[in-house]
Amino acid sequence: MNHRLLTSTEAAEWLKASPTSVKRWADAGLIECVRTVGNHRRFTLESLERFAQTHGATSTDASVGEWLTVLLERNVDAVHGQLLLERSTAPSWAEVCDRLAPVLAEVGEAWAAGRIRVVDEHLASERLARGLARVVDALPVAPRAPVAMLMTVEGDEHTLGLALAEVVLREAGWQTLWSGRATPLDELAATLASRRVDALAVSASSFSCDEAALEPQLRALEAACETAGCALVLGGNGAWPDRATTGRRVTTFRQLGRVVQEILDER
Ligand code: B12
Numbered sequence: 110m111n112h113r114l115l116t117s118t119e120a121a122e123w124l125k126a127s128p129t130s131v132k133r134w135a136d137a138g139l140i141e142c143v144r145t146v147g148n149h150r151r152f153t154l155e156s157l158e159r160f161a162q163t164h165g166a167t168s169t170d171a172s173v174g175e176w177l178t179v180l181l182e183r184n185v186d187a188v189h190g191q192l193l194l195e196r197s198t199a200p201s202w203a204e205v206c207d208r209l210a211p212v213l214a215e216v217g218e219a220w221a222a223g224r225i226r227v228v229d230e231h232l233a234s235e236r237l238a239r240g241l242a243r244v245v246d247a248l249p250v251a252p253r254a255p256v257a258m259l260m261t262v263e264g265d266e267h268t269l270g271l272a273l274a275e276v277v278l279r280e281a282g283w284q285t286l287w288s289g290r291a292t293p294l295d296e297l298a299a300t301l302a303s304r305r306v307d308a309l310a311v312s313a314s315s316f317s318c319d320e321a322a323l324e325p326q327l328r329a330l331e332a333a334c335e336t337a338g339c340a341l342v343l344g345g346n347g348a349w350p351d352r353a354t355t356g357r358r359v360t361t362f363r364q365l366g367r368v369v370q371e372i373l374d375e376r
Pocket residue numbers: 136137138206207209210213214215216217218220221227230231234235238264265266267268269270271273274310311312313314315316317318342343344345346347359360361362365
């Protein structure tokens with residue numbers, strides 16, 4: 110095992126991609142990376158090999174472009190069709206969901222660069238949300254299946270990460286309860302105490318970039334889950350406090366698939 114850590118430039122050379130793409134794939138959780146004290150990204154050769162195996166660096170760029178066309182210019186049927194097409198070339202829905210990370214990042218960059226309007230972003234997001242909902246509805250679960258509740262952190266309207274997580278949970282045989290955006294934290298403990306919830310999955314998108322604002326929310330989430338005896342899963346590229354927590358930090362959907370299995374194995 111080669112332990113030497115590679116810089117983003119060296120990783121880009123190895124992947125025959127641009128350092129910007131490597132950084133974007135890392136931030137989207139597609140390539141595992143570690144951070145130096147100076148917050149620089151560093152990569153192991155193994156993580157690059159894993160990425161190249163599943164993505165093959167250049168093809169990802171091409172497919173991001175295709176996805177943008179479908180999301181921004183076509184309808185929900187076309188989005189649903191594209192999702193099924195991706196699934197036909199992937200080992201799992203978790204893999205498909207990970208392939209969508211750079212697509213969402215690209216939508217954000219197109220908005221930030223003024224190439225698309227906020228309304229375009231709303232329309233594209235809703236098409237994807239509805240396409241994913243059709244996939245979820247087609248994935249039946251057993252009556253006494255484990256239950257996961259899905260919510261975003263307070264103030265965060267970004268629910269696509271949750272919609273992707275819901276597909277992965279259904280594929281893993283979990284029932285899902287969509288609480289989504291604006292879930293009041295002060296009601297959470299009572300909700301978790303009033304019904305069987307085996308895991309609470311919480312999303313903080315990169316919009317939730319203030320760690321100090323997330324700290325009290327994380328404490329409330331930890332306390333509610335501890336009292337109810339349910340697992341806590343933390344997702345999204347938001348500024349989750351970098352400290353020991355009873356929550357399980359998840360950055361990719363393949364990882365989510367593994368984590369929810371661990372939760373069941375531990376029961
Ligand atoms: C779609 C979108 C919207 C849509 C959301 C629609 C919807 N139903 O979700 C709309 C148009 C409503 C919107 C609104 C806004 N947005 Co917006 N948005 C986006 C965009 C393009 C995608 C968001 C998204 O879903 N990403 C997927 C997220 C959730 O994934 P992630 O954090 O990268 O996490 C990854 C993993 O961790 C995993 N994951 C995510 N969640 C979870 C949860 C679990 C349990 C698990 C296991 C895994 C997991 O999935 C992701 C992919 O791998 C992003 C671009 C981006 N880079 O994210 C901008 C972005 C987040 N938005 C941004 C902004 C500024 C806004 C607005 C303020 C714009 C405005 N002026 O109106 C508002 C704020 C609304 C609010 N209060 O939240 C900025 C945030 C910048 C910043 N640091 O503050 C971004 C980064 C765009 C940009 N490039 O600047 N947005």
